[in-house]
Amino acid sequence: xxxxxxxxxxxxxxxxxxxxxxxxxxxxxxxxxxxxxxxxxxxxxxxxxxxxxxxxxxxxxxxxxxxxxxxxxxxxxxxxxxxxxxxxxxxxxxxxxxxxxxxxxxxxxxxxxxxxxxxxxxxxxxxxxxxxxxxxxxxxxxxxxxxxxxxxxxxxxxxxxxxxxxxxxxxxxxxxxxxxxxxxxxxxxxxxxxxxxxxxxxxxxxxxxxxxxxxxxxxxxxxxxxxxxxxxxxxxxxxxxxxxxxxxxxxxxxxxxxxxxxxxxxxxxxxxxxxxxxxxxxxxxxxxxxxxxxxxx
Amino acid sequence: xxxxxxxxxxxxxxxxxxxxxxxxxxxxxxxxxxxxxxxxxxxxxxxxxxxxxxxxxxxxxxxxxxxxxxxxxxxxxxxxxxxxxxxxxxxxxxxxxxxxxxxxxxxxxxxxxxxxxxxxxxxxxxxxxxxxxxxxxxxxxxxxxxxxxxxxxxxxxxxxxxxxxxxxxxxxxxxxxxxxxxxxxxxxxxxxxxxxxxxxxxxxxxxxxxxxxxxxxxxxxxxxxxxxxxxxxx
Ligand SMILES: Nc1ncnc2c1ncn2[C@@H]1O[C@H](COP(=O)(O)OP(=O)(O)OP(=O)(O)O)[C@@H](O)[C@H]1O
Ligand SMILES: [Mg+2]
Numbered sequence: 001x002x003x004x005x006x007x008x009x010x011x012x013x014x015x016x017x018x019x020x021x022x023x024x025x026x027x028x029x030x031x032x033x034x035x036x037x038x039x040x041x042x043x044x045x046x047x048x049x050x051x052x053x054x055x056x057x058x059x060x061x062x063x064x065x066x067x068x069x070x071x072x073x074x075x076x077x078x079x080x081x082x083x084x085x086x087x088x089x090x091x092x093x094x095x096x097x098x099x100x101x102x103x104x105x106x107x108x109x110x111x112x113x114x115x116x117x118x119x120x121x122x123x124x125x126x127x128x129x130x131x132x133x134x135x136x137x138x139x140x141x142x143x144x145x146x147x148x149x150x151x152x153x154x155x156x157x158x159x160x161x162x163x164x165x166x167x168x169x170x171x172x173x174x175x176x177x178x179x180x181x182x183x184x185x186x187x188x189x190x191x192x193x194x195x196x197x198x199x200x201x202x203x204x205x206x207x208x209x210x211x212x213x214x215x216x217x218x219x220x221x222x223x224x225x226x227x228x229x230x231x232x233x234x235x236x237x238x239x240x241x242x243x244x245x246x247x248x249x250x251x252x253x254x255x256x257x258x259x260x261x262x263x264x265x266x267x268x269x270x271x272x273x274x275x276x277x278x279x280x281x282x283x284x285x286x287x288x289x290x291x292x293x294x295x296x297x
Numbered sequence: 298x299x300x301x302x303x304x305x306x307x308x309x310x311x312x313x314x315x316x317x318x319x320x321x322x323x324x325x326x327x328x329x330x331x332x333x334x335x336x337x338x339x340x341x342x343x344x345x346x347x348x349x350x351x352x353x354x355x356x357x358x359x360x361x362x363x364x365x366x367x368x369x370x371x372x373x374x375x376x377x378x379x380x381x382x383x384x385x386x387x388x389x390x391x392x393x394x395x396x397x398x399x400x401x402x403x404x405x406x407x408x409x410x411x412x413x414x415x416x417x418x419x420x421x422x423x424x425x426x427x428x429x430x431x432x433x434x435x436x437x438x439x440x441x442x443x444x445x446x447x448x449x450x451x452x453x454x455x456x457x458x459x460x461x462x463x464x465x466x467x468x469x470x471x472x473x474x475x476x477x478x479x480x481x482x483x484x485x486x487x488x489x490x491x492x493x494x495x496x497x498x499x500x501x502x503x504x505x506x507x508x509x510x511x512x513x514x515x516x517x518x519x520x521x522x523x524x525x526x527x528x529x530x531x
Contacts, residue, residue, distance in 0.1 A: 166399065169392050173385045179347055180383040184396045185371035185447060 008138050009260040010253070015144040017252020018151035019213070022206035023229030024236065024244035025158065026078075026199030032175040032239040033195050036097045040081060040104035042226015044200050045207030046112060048074045049123065049217040052208050056124045063126045067208055071201040078200025079193045087189065112219035123215035147209050154202055155245055162241065167194050175239065224270065231277045237290020246288055251276060298323040298482055299344070299451060304353035306339050313339045314350070315506040321451070321484050326477050328485040328493040328514070330527055331503035337486040338380045340503070341453050344484075345377050346370045357451070372400050376449030378457055380486075382440040386429025390420055393428050393439055397446030405448075413442040416472055433460045441469070445476060452476065455486045470496050490527035494518045502527070 023045065030038045048070050055066035085100045129143040162168035170191045174181045182188055210225055211217050228251060236247025251273060259266050280287060299321040306314040314336045321327045329337050342348045344355055346367035355362040362370050371377070376397075385393050394413060398406055414421040417438040423431060428439055441457055454473070458466040470492050477483050487493035494500055494514040502510035502523065510522065517523045 166395070169388060169396055170399065172387055172392075173396055176385055176387055177383060179367075180379060180385070181396075182347070182367035183345060183371060183377045183379060183383075184443075185368050185400045186396070187366075187368045 004137060006260065008140070009256050011138070011140060011144060013253035013256035014249060015147045015252070016256055017232075017249035018148035019206050019209055019225065019248070020229045020232040020252050021245040021248025022151050022154065022202050022209070023225060024232040024248045025155070025241055026203045027230050027233040028236070028238055028241055028244040029171075029195050029199040031233070033171065033192060034086065034097065035094055036086065036101060037230065038199075039098070039101040039226075039230075040085075040108060041199070041203060042222040042224075042229065043105050043108040044074055044078060044203040045210055045222035045225055046217070046219060047077060047108065047222075048204035048207035049211040049221060050112065050116060050121075051204075052211065053121055053123060053217060067205075070208065071204040074204030074207070075197040075201035078196040078203075081200075082192060082196045087192075109219050109223075116219065118219060120216040120218040123211040123217050125212045125215050129212050143209070143212055147213075150205065150209070151245070154205060155241075158198060158202070158241065161198065167191065171195055228270075228273050231273050231280075235276060235280050235287055237287030240287070240289045240291075243287055243289035250288070298358060299484065300354075300356040301340070301344070302354045302356075304340070304343060304355065305351045306336075306343055306348055307351050308348075313506055314343070316353070317503070317506075317508055319501050319508065319511075321482060322499075323450075323482050324477075324480070325498040326473065326483045326485060326496055328487055328497035328500045329503055330487055330490045330493055330500060332526075333488075334505070335503040336506045337503055338455055341377070341379075341455050341484070341486060344370075344453060345375065371447070374447075374450040375453065376444035376447050376451070376481075377453045378440045378444040378455065380455040382433075382436045384428040384431070384436045384439050384443070386427065388428055389425055390428055390431070390439055391424040393443050394420070394446050397443035399447070401447060409446055409448060413445060416445075416475075417442050434462065434465050437461055437465075437469070441472070445481075449481060451482045451484065453484050453486075456488055457485070458487065458489050458492065466492065490523070491518075494523075 023042065026041050027038060030036055030041065051070045051073055052066055055061050055070055056063060061069070081104055085104045086097055089097050089100055129146065131142045132139055133142055162171060170181060170186045171194065173184070174188060174191050178188060181191070207222065229248065232247035232251045233244045235251060236243030236245065254276065255269055255272050258272055259269055301317055301319045304314050304317040317340055329340060331337055339348060343350050344362060346362060346365055350363055353363070357373055357375070360373055385396065394410060398409060401409065419435055420438055420442055423435060428436065431439060437457060437460065444452060458469050461469060466489065473483060473485065474496050485493055485497065494517050497514040500512065500514050500517045501508050502517070510517065510520065512520070
């Protein structure tokens with residue numbers, strides 16, 4: 001294998017990893033605050049991809065408007081899911097919440113089949129993302145370069161919110177102690193809503209990028225990237241935002257490089273992610289950057 | 298200012314408060330003393346909306362608190378230093394204090410912060426430190442300071458002297474008196490009955506969910522039953 005191909009694969013791995021990262025952040029944020037693995041989170045990729053298709057085709061909005069709009073709408077949709085499926089269960093055992101999340105996931109997938117149909121739809125990828133550029137002798141699609149850049153920009157914005165703003169401080173407080181957060185005069189439901197909004201709109205960005213990378217949108221398109229992102233979140237240390245991003249990059253790179261170095265392993269690509277999950281759970285359940293997982297009141 | 302009437306609280310089958318009635322007049326320090334498990338914390342939790350009474354009423358000025366969500370109760374001007382300090386360990390001292398001031402106008406923040414730092418100079422030295430790494434006593438000061446950052450008109454304190462060195466305990470009670478002198482009304486729950494009765498204008502004794510005795514701090518200090526049961530005399 002030449003250095004060029006290796007570099008090329010490295011960039012592909014970073015790019016794929018940044019997609020996992022975008023989605024993993026939402027898993028980790030919701031887990032941090034509700035101790036819930038939001039299994040419906042991956043399906044938001046699908047919701048966002050369809051929404052983007054309709055925004056571009058039916059409403060004929062330019063992508064510069066429709067993509068951010070879809071991020072906002074998906075964020076609001078995330079709040080809605082919380083209100084309907086999780087909020088009534090705030091005081092219920094955690095397992096009820098988990099079951100509810102799985103229910104939401106099935107509901108969204110099947111709703112998409114009923115309303116839109118199971119036949120994949122093409123994604124109207126704007127031409128500027130499909131361009132191929134020549135980078136130091138490497139031929140790379142610009143989308144591959146834009147994806148990690150977008151991820152890092154969104155991550156910076158998110159970290160700013162979480163660490164520097166009042167709402168962000170309340171989010172970190174709530175991740176440790178609901179009751180005392182309330183005793184600060186903080187409307188906890190609003191904080192949880194903001195958490196869902198942020199996580200869901202990042203998932204929308206991931207969904208749009210995913211749909212541009214693999215421009216076939218179907219009701220189950222969120223399942224595999226959702227699972228991979230969940231694994232990335234666990235790998236990075238669930239509850240830790242930077243960890244989720246690191247986990248995403250490690251998983252994406254690992255997946256691509258394994259296939260590049262051992263082409264005969266190509267069909268085990270998805271298995272790689274699950275092997276990682278099992279190994280992490282066995283040997284380092286707190287992940288790369290996680291603190292010991294604490295129960296909370 | 299605060300009036301609790303015939304309050305009943307259950308935890309599942311446990312009847313924790315069996316008809317509590319008490320008053321906290323404006324400008325006063327009122328203390329609630331009693332043995333472990335008497336229901337002191339439960340009373341404060343009911344006032345702050347963290348547990349819902351089955352029966353009874355809690356009036357704060359004209360507001361009925363028993364159906365109000367906690368954050369709205371707090372916004373009426375109530376500050377709480379809960380049992381066990383409960384500082385946010387993953388936030389710095391300063392961030393903890395900022396959350397205490399969550400609903401204050403930002404323009405007031407600096408001034409309020411200076412006030413807290415003057416009450417607890419130690420917190421200023423530690424302002425950038427994670428609250429989880431503070432000593433127990435420092436955490437207690439932080440919990441107290443955080444409760445005061447909202448400039449509450451009523452402060453609920455649940456065992457603020459717990460686990461503190463005797464000198465610091467004295468300091469805490471002095472602080473309580475000084476914030477009271479600055480206009481805050483205080484409902485103080487304490488195991489340290491002696492100290493609490495000394496600073497309190499009025500006191501209630503709670504026994505297994507019932508108020509069994511009440512009177513001015515002075516009266517209760519002189520009361521034989523109190524001396525036997527809570528001040529360790531025989
Ligand atoms: N969450 C709960 N579930 C069940 N029972 C509870 C709960 N919280 C308190 N209790 C019970 O209610 C009673 C009153 O408890 P509370 O915490 O109010 O006592 P306290 O006077 O604050 O005691 P201490 O001085 O030990 O803090 C106790 O018998 C306790 O066991
Ligand atoms: Mg108590």
